[in-house]
Amino acid sequence: xxxxxxxxxxAVSRKLRARIIKTSHQASIPHLGSCLSCVDILTVLYFAVxxxxxxxxxxxxxDRMILSKGHGAPALxxxxxxxGFYPENLLDxxxxxxxxxxxxxxxxxxxxxxEAATGSLGHGLPLGLxxxxxxxxxxxxxxxxxxxxxxxxxxxxxxxxxxLAAAQQVANLCVIVDFNKWQATGRSCxxxxxxxxxxxxxxxxxxxxxxxxxxxxxLLTTLKTFPAANGKPTAIIAHTVKGKGVSFMEDDNNWHxxxxxxxEVEAAERELETGT
Amino acid sequence: MRNAFAExxxxxxxxxxxxxxxxxxxxxxxxxxxxxxxxxxxxxxxVAEANMMGxxxxxxxxxxxxVIYTITPFTTTRCFEQIRVDVCYHQAxxxxxxxxxxLSYAELGPTHHSLxxxxxxxxxxxxxxxAPCDATELELMLRAALQQDRPVYIRIGKKGExxxxxxxxxLRIGEAIVVQEGSEVALLSAGIVMPEVLKAAALLKEQGIxxxxxxxxxxxxxxxxxxxxxxxxxxLLVTIxxxxxxxxxxxxxxxxxxxxxxxVPLLCLGTxxxxxxEIGSQKYAQVKxxxxxxxxxxxxxxxxxxxxxxxxx
Numbered sequence: 001x002x003x004x005x006x007x008x009x010x011a012v013s014r015k016l017r018a019r020i021i022k023t024s025h026q027a028s029i030p031h032l033g034s035c036l037s038c039v040d041i042l043t044v045l046y047f048a049v050x051x052x053x054x055x056x057x058x059x060x061x062x063d064r065m066i067l068s069k070g071h072g073a074p075a076l077x078x079x080x081x082x083x084g085f086y087p088e089n090l091l092d093x094x095x096x097x098x099x100x101x102x103x104x105x106x107x108x109x110x111x112x113x114x115e116a117a118t119g120s121l122g123h124g125l126p127l128g129l130x131x132x133x134x135x136x137x138x139x140x141x142x143x144x145x146x147x148x149x150x151x152x153x154x155x156x157x158x159x160x161x162x163x164l165a166a167a168q169q170v171a172n173l174c175v176i177v178d179f180n181k182w183q184a185t186g187r188s189c190x191x192x193x194x195x196x197x198x199x200x201x202x203x204x205x206x207x208x209x210x211x212x213x214x215x216x217x218x219l220l221t222t223l224k225t226f227p228a229a230n231g232k233p234t235a236i237i238a239h240t241v242k243g244k245g246v247s248f249m250e251d252d253n254n255w256h257x258x259x260x261x262x263x264e265v266e267a268a269e270r271e272l273e274t275g276t
Numbered sequence: 277m278r279n280a281f282a283e284x285x286x287x288x289x290x291x292x293x294x295x296x297x298x299x300x301x302x303x304x305x306x307x308x309x310x311x312x313x314x315x316x317x318x319x320x321x322x323v324a325e326a327n328m329m330g331x332x333x334x335x336x337x338x339x340x341x342x343v344i345y346t347i348t349p350f351t352t353t354r355c356f357e358q359i360r361v362d363v364c365y366h367q368a369x370x371x372x373x374x375x376x377x378x379l380s381y382a383e384l385g386p387t388h389h390s391l392x393x394x395x396x397x398x399x400x401x402x403x404x405x406x407a408p409c410d411a412t413e414l415e416l417m418l419r420a421a422l423q424q425d426r427p428v429y430i431r432i433g434k435k436g437e438x439x440x441x442x443x444x445x446x447l448r449i450g451e452a453i454v455v456q457e458g459s460e461v462a463l464l465s466a467g468i469v470m471p472e473v474l475k476a477a478a479l480l481k482e483q484g485i486x487x488x489x490x491x492x493x494x495x496x497x498x499x500x501x502x503x504x505x506x507x508x509x510x511x512l513l514v515t516i517x518x519x520x521x522x523x524x525x526x527x528x529x530x531x532x533x534x535x536x537x538x539x540v541p542l543l544c545l546g547t548x549x550x551x552x553x554e555i556g557s558q559k560y561a562q563v564k565x566x567x568x569x570x571x572x573x574x575x576x577x578x579x580x581x582x583x584x585x586x587x588x589x
Contacts, residue, residue: 060339107366108337116337120361126327127362130334130342137296137316137340157358160327168319 009216012082013043017245018272019078019091025265027095029103033242033255034149035075037180037213041147041238042067042079044219045176051142054084057112063142064115064131068124069149069178070104076114077101085113122155124148125175129161132173132233143227145174151183154192159204165233166205173233174226175201178213180242182253201235213238246271277433277468278306278375280411284418285343286310289317292422294339298332300325300346302375325350329358329370336368341422347381348374348390348431356396363427364400370428371421377407377431378468378518379547382561386551390431394466395523397429398496404428404449405496407467407517407525410440413493416447424449433468440470440491450497458488461576462510466492466517466525472562473516475569480576487576495525500532507538512580514543516572518562521546543579545572 016039024032046052050063067076074094081088093099100111104119116127128146135142152158165173179197181188189195201208207228211218219238226234242256243249246268260268286309289295296317297310311318321328325346332342344351351374352359363370374393381388398405406421406428408414414432421428428449445453452464456477465473470491477487488510492499506513513533515526526544533542547565562568566575 064338109367116334117361117365120357122326123330123358123362126330126358127334127337129327130331130336131338132334133319133331134335134338134340137335138338157324157326157330160322160324161330164319164321164324164327164331167322 006217009043009047012047013040013216014272016043016075016078016082018269020074021246021260021265021268023074023078023091023094025260025262028259029074029095030257030259031071031074031103032258032260033182033249033253034069034180035072036244036246036249037240037242038069038072038147038178039075039244040214040216041176041178041219042075044216044223045145046079046083048220049223050145054113057085061140061142064128064144066116066118066124066128066144066146067105068118068128068146069121069152070118072147072149072178073103073105076105080111080113083113086111121149121152122157125158125161129165129170129173132165132170133168135172136170141172143172143174145176147176147178149183150177150179150181150188150194150197151191153177153194154183162201162204162206169231170233171227171231175233175235177235177237178240179237180240181251182242182256184256198235198237201237205232206235207232208235208237210237210239213240214244277408277411277414277437278303278435280414281345281373281375281418281432282306282310284415286313288418288422289313292341294341295422296335296340296342298328298342298344300328300344300350302346325355326358329355330362332370333358333362333366333368336363336370337366341369341371343371343373345373345375347388348377348393349388352390352393352397352429359397359427360400364402367402367426369425371418372427372429374429374431376434378433379558379561380434380468382552382556382558385555386553389552391518391520391547392523393431394495394519394525395527398523398528402426403496404494406430406449406494408432408493409465409467409470409491410437412439412441412444413447413453413491416444417449417493420447420449431467437468438471440474447493450494450499452499452502453491453493454488455491456489458486460486460510461512461514461580462488462490462506463576464490464492464513464515464525464529466495466515466519469516469518469562469567472567472569472572476572476576479569479573483577492525495528498528498532503529503532503538504536507540510540512541512543512576514545514576514579516545516567518567519546521548541580543575545575
């Protein structure tokens with residue numbers, strides 16, 4: 001099932017937000033703000049862009065998608081369930097001892113739909129680059145996507161990978177940065193000198209563009225420009241809001257670690273239902 | 277040994293289309309023949325080892341068999357987290373090769389020494405840690421490593437190491453190779469220190485002591501079957517390695533001995549808990565740390581009072 005209409009994508013995105021918030025409360029899972037900022041990116045990728053078949057999660061021609069910002073796993077787990085990689089009721093075990101669903105993605109062998117176990121930042125892009133080069137060696141035309149956080153771009157390994165990808169002209173590699181302007185303990189542009197962010201990627205030999213990371217049609221249009229004809233890898237800087245979709249969570253970094261109480265879950269659900 | 281590495285890999289690349297070589301900006305011209313086979317299967321990943329390890333893991337998770345090659349500290353301690361997470365956590369079949377291991381690059385200073393690599397990599401779940409004593413073992417080991425569905429680390433020397441095996445031995449990961457049989461002491465040698473160990477065995481023979489010489493090329497998995505029978509047969513087990521005394525072959529055998537309540541005395545020869553600040557050749561460094569043949573023989577004699585008494589008498 002591939003959803004194409006905007007209304008359907010919006011419904012998916014709303015549903016995901018509600019589920020992520022509820023699960024955070026039920027299983028005491030943090031990183032809510034970081035999950036809500038990347039929901040729209042994941043929605044567009046999994047429901048309108050990625051070439052994949054949930055019934056054949058290891059198909060050799062599938063597109064690869066790595067959530068390099070592994071702390072966004074609560075969002076990814078919901079997306080994969082909704083997309084049909086596993087039954088949604090499997091998520092009832094979220095946070096249980098001995099279960100699969102924790103704060104970060106497990107290895108691909110543990111859960112269908114996962115391409116790489118992330119959580120330690122700065123690993124997803126090198127792994128994705130290896131997968132993109134594997135496509136070249138195997139003469140396959142699949143594409144590799146890696147969703148990074150802005151804080152993650154503190155890691156030197158991100159820029160090591162960026163330089164090699166440019167040198168090797170790995171055009172089938174796409175980075176999407178969930179640029180929510182916060183990292184764990186401060187503004188991402190103050191902790192490290194991130195700006196000029198898109199220009200950094202350009203200077204490293206990538207195609208780079210900036211989009212509103214919550215504007216679904218805009219995300220979709222931009223993602224369709226990849227892979228670029230000039231042979232360069234692509235970086236999409238998605239401007240997002242941490243905690244997006246719930247007024248009292250938006251751009252408040254306390255929600256990096258805070259767990260919502262029952263009243264807050266209810267208030268969030270009301271907002272999501274009415275779309276205010 | 278590095279020439280043997282390049283030659284073997286070039287051969288193996290023709291037999292196995294999954295093989296990809298990643299180099300950390302070393303081996304100028306060393307891999308020219310490899311590149312001729314398929315330019316898409318050689319990548320100079322630059323001086324960026326963390327990324328190189330991740331790239332290798334990404335390839336290995338997608339049906340390839342990447343082999344990583346650079347100077348030992350840079351392919352081990354430099355990118356330990358990538359080995360842990362990208363390679364071992366994913367059980368990605370990456371072959372990591374460290375050149376110039378131990379004291380091979382003594383004259384380059386401690387930044388280029390590797391006396392901790394086996395210790396740290398041995399701690400990682402699923403990782404195989406290997407140290408060939410010569411080019412023949414290396415060749416067999418590379419073949420065996422590519423048949424494994426798990427990560428393998430191989431530490432090698434530089435160039436000009438003498439051949440130890442006159443004939444091609446049978447090599448299996450996890451099985452030590454007896455190079456020379458003996459009955460009183462067993463000299464368990466890991467990697468490139470083997471020529472000194474063989475000379476030490478000859479010196480011991482002059483003293484009337486029959487030393488068994490064993491290439492303990494597989495530090496993990498350890499050949500516990502050999503150790504079990506050795507526990508009964510010998511008056512002394514000696515481990516010899518160009519590696520720190522913490523966590524290498526000596527450490528591994530000491531752990532085995534404690535866990536199995538073995539009673540055979542154990543003497544561990546390796547480098548002490550220090551960096552070598554002064555300049556010197558590999559030979560100088562071996563002598564400084566008591567790993568030269570005469571020193572090894574002397575320390576073995578001193579290690580078993582019974583042996584010394586007999587010689588004195």
